[in-house]
Amino acid sequence: MIGWKDIPPGMVILEAGSASKIKTGSWRAAYRPKWIEENCIQCLLCWLFCPDNSVKVKDGKRGEFDYDYCKGCGICALECPGKKGNKAIVMEEEVK
Amino acid sequence: MATPLNLKELSKQEVRFTAGHRMCAGCAAPIVVKMVLLAACDYSVVVASSTGCLEVSSCISTYTAWKVPWIHNAFENAAATLSGVETMYKALKKRGKIDKDIKFIAICGDGGTYDIGFQSLSGAMERGHDMLYICYDNGAYMNTGIQRSSATPTFADTTTCPAGAVIPGKPQQRKDLTRIMAAHGLPYVAQASPSHWPDLMKKVRKAIEIQGPKFINIFTPCNRGWRSRNDDAILLSRLAVETCFWPLYEVEDGVTRITVKPKDKKPLIEFLKAQGRFKHLFEPGKEKMIEHLQEMIDKNWESLLKEEEMTLPKEEGNK
Numbered sequence: 478m479i480g481w482k483d484i485p486p487g488m489v490i491l492e493a494g495s496a497s498k499i500k501t502g503s504w505r506a507a508y509r510p511k512w513i514e515e516n517c518i519q520c521l522l523c524w525l526f527c528p529d530n531s532v533k534v535k536d537g538k539r540g541e542f543d544y545d546y547c548k549g550c551g552i553c554a555l556e557c558p559g560k561k562g563n564k565a566i567v568m569e570e571e572v573k
Numbered sequence: 574m575a576t577p578l579n580l581k582e583l584s585k586q587e588v589r590f591t592a593g594h595r596m597c598a599g600c601a602a603p604i605v606v607k608m609v610l611l612a613a614c615d616y617s618v619v620v621a622s623s624t625g626c627l628e629v630s631s632c633i634s635t636y637t638a639w640k641v642p643w644i645h646n647a648f649e650n651a652a653a654t655l656s657g658v659e660t661m662y663k664a665l666k667k668r669g670k671i672d673k674d675i676k677f678i679a680i681c682g683d684g685g686t687y688d689i690g691f692q693s694l695s696g697a698m699e700r701g702h703d704m705l706y707i708c709y710d711n712g713a714y715m716n717t718g719i720q721r722s723s724a725t726p727t728f729a730d731t732t733t734c735p736a737g738a739v740i741p742g743k744p745q746q747r748k749d750l751t752r753i754m755a756a757h758g759l760p761y762v763a764q765a766s767p768s769h770w771p772d773l774m775k776k777v778r779k780a781i782e783i784q785g786p787k788f789i790n791i792f793t794p795c796n797r798g799w800r801s802r803n804d805d806a807i808l809l810s811r812l813a814v815e816t817c818f819w820p821l822y823e824v825e826d827g828v829t830r831i832t833v834k835p836k837d838k839k840p841l842i843e844f845l846k847a848q849g850r851f852k853h854l855f856e857p858g859k860e861k862m863i864e865h866l867q868e869m870i871d872k873n874w875e876s877l878l879k880e881e882e883m884t885l886p887k888e889e890g891n892k
Binding site: 479484490492493494495496497498499500501504505520521522524525526527528529530531534536537543545546548549550551552554555556 | 580581582583584585588590591592593594595596597598599600601602603604607608631632633635636637638639640641767770802803804805806807808
């Protein structure tokens, strides 16, 4: 915990993106998304539509979910086009 | 060379808005911010936000989700603040103290744009500052507890216009800010939706490359305020476009272009029924109200089509 003396004058925040220290994954209440790789067509819509940057992508290829930040909203699962009617993202019950 | 607007290439770019922000689960505002910053990925940008959901949740205490220089001042003056920053930049550049090319973007909610920040926005646009003002329109003051704003649609239930025996939700018409901004005679004004992301990104990129004042209004579902599901932000924005509740168009130097024309215009009821804020319209005896809303949407859509026909040059072929 930082005190008032540690805060720069004018409430300037000098460290860009410092919010990433806050792990919002603890917000997930009931459900978490699960990625099923064999149904994934690599459209990357989940990456684009995730409000919490919780879909990891490397070199243009989709990777695992980042459960440290995922709030479990389910937009990725709803928007996932899947392959032949099978979703590549499903919501499953949260394990505590 | 400009980064192509496809997801494979864009995913290699840094997202300059980090996770760890405290927007609600399923909020569309961070999605909109991400799309805007990705569309602007080839540029150094300075962003200003007025007070609102995005501002309070992206910058709490000493934690900021922004990876670009970002400034918040007050509720009413994001446009004025940013026009000052832009003028300072020009002055420093003239004196040779800055050589970098910087673009200026304001990202503010509908409360800080349609209502409280309107005079500063109108002023900054009229003075012609080289900036892009983006409004993420979620149709009420969500951050303080879903109070009505002038962007709230007719008959929507909010805490300050609760639907009940006295009023059927907001009795007044929604202010059409995009048209008001177009009436300022700006070089570029547009309306976009995150569901149609290539269209949104193209508009942001086009706007950023035009010199002078630009305005883009972006539809931004709010599941808390709209009493809808956590996962339907994109679904609802798609329905808003397909029902013509939120037409996607741009006004460039007085020429109106509808950028996405729905193949089959869906009935408005499909958009309304997915949201709890319109639940009271589905009680028996309220059918007239939905009809009234549908008429309003049809009228707006017709006049937009006519406007396009009137302003679009012949060679573009009035598709």
